[in-house]
């Protein structure tokens with residue numbers, strides 16, 4: 228009514244002045260500040276609007292959040308499994324940040340006249356209005372907006388498909404100048420499904436969590452924000468599954484580096500520079516893919532060890548090493564100055580033969596955590612039973628469980644072998660358990676016999692050597 232009255236009584240110029248005056252008067256009396264964040268600013272989309280929308284959707288949906296609202300809108304994007312909550316049109320939501328209460332209002336008004344634009348504008352004008360108490364504004368506004376941006380990025384990363392990158396095209400670049408090719412990463416392995424010692428698992432999970440939350444720690448201690456894992460153990464013990472679980476746990480992308488496709492140290496460095504933050508850089512079977520003789524060869528030529536000093540092997544001024552890929556080039560890749568060109572990255576190397584690795588790769592500080600992925604233990608077996616047969620220890624007969632426990636360690640079967648037996652019989656739990664027990668027993672028996680045979684051969688060998696030694700002694704004595 229007041230608007231109609233305004234329209235009727237005052238000409239447009241006067242009306243404008245009147246409204247301005249009224250607003251100023253209102254602002255003076257009000258104890259609040261208001262900030263409008265519109266969806267489209269000029270012709271550009273306002274990034275802050277999208278961030279606020281994402282942030283409020285998470286604040287509104289989480290029941291433990293201090294945010295509260297009586298009405299929410301629900302949306303689901305095409306091909307997305309996530310449902311997002313949002314504020315309904317012209318609805319309000321209260322949020323609390325650092326003990327300060329603020330109010331968000333989502334304002335939707337029809338766009339009156341379609342002004343000329345190169346890009347068609349939506350018919351509705353949408354925006355958020357943030358209301359903060361004037362006395363709180365100096366303390367929270369900036370940090371609150373930073374916090375919202377951070378949270379929105381986090382949610383975006385979680386909702387998006389993560390990517391698995393590979394450098395399979397060798398040194399060549401794609402049309403956008405990228406050396407990495409990517410596919411959506413959909414590996415379903417998680418720490419829940421991963422069969423391994425629960426204590427070790429919890430340790431790794433808390434290490435990863437500390438790493439992801441550790442920005443302040445790494446800045447304070449002057450360390451580059453990266454971490455190295457070496458996963459070793461026999462084939463089929465879950466090294467690759469562990470990497471997938473790590474990526475799913477942290478929401479990071481994976482760069483699967485195929486070292487055999489990389490020709491030079493320089494190329495390796497370029498690949499590194501094109502990786503993004505919040506990623507896991509993986510080199511599988513490191514003992515097979517890096518030509519360790521490279522290093523030995525340079526050693527033989529008498530230069531390598533000396534150059535290993537502050538100048539750095541494979542460093543920028545090292546023309547010889549930039550012609551081929553060397554172990555030192557790889558160490559530089561994980562450790563050197565270039566390794567810090569991004570942040571929040573995890574390097575994971577896997578190997579079946581840790582004893583074949585160069586000690587330089589194992590020295591402390593280089594790979595922060597060495598994780599031995601072992602044969603299936605009884606606690607791991609229980610996880611596999613749950614995964615494949617859906618049965619907890621309480622569902623299995625005590626006698627069967629006891630016999631399983633007896634033979635598991637001695638059988639030295641990998642989780643992959645056990646999974647095979649369980650998958651084959653997954654429709655019949657009884658049969659699965661029976662076959663598993665048989666397989667474990669057979670393997671344990673075989674190991675025992677094998678061990679006996681080895682012991683016998685060693686004894687024989689010792690006897691022969693002993694005899695030889697005595698003969699030698701006799702010979703020396705006679706001389």
Ligand SMILES: Nc1ncnc2c1ncn2[C@@H]1O[C@H](COP(=O)(O)OP(=O)(O)OP(=O)(O)O)[C@@H](O)[C@H]1O
Pocket residue numbers: 420421422423460461462463464465466467468469578579600641642643644646
């Ligand atoms: N610890 C485990 N927990 C759950 N499943 C496992 C585990 N280990 C192996 N598996 C199963 O066995 C399959 C092979 O495991 P994975 O590829 O992770 O082994 P790996 O240690 O990487 O072997 P390799 O050394 O040959 O690369 C996986 O698909 C997974 O289903």
Ligand SMILES: [Mg+2]
Pocket residue numbers: 466467468511577
């Ligand atoms: Mg593997």
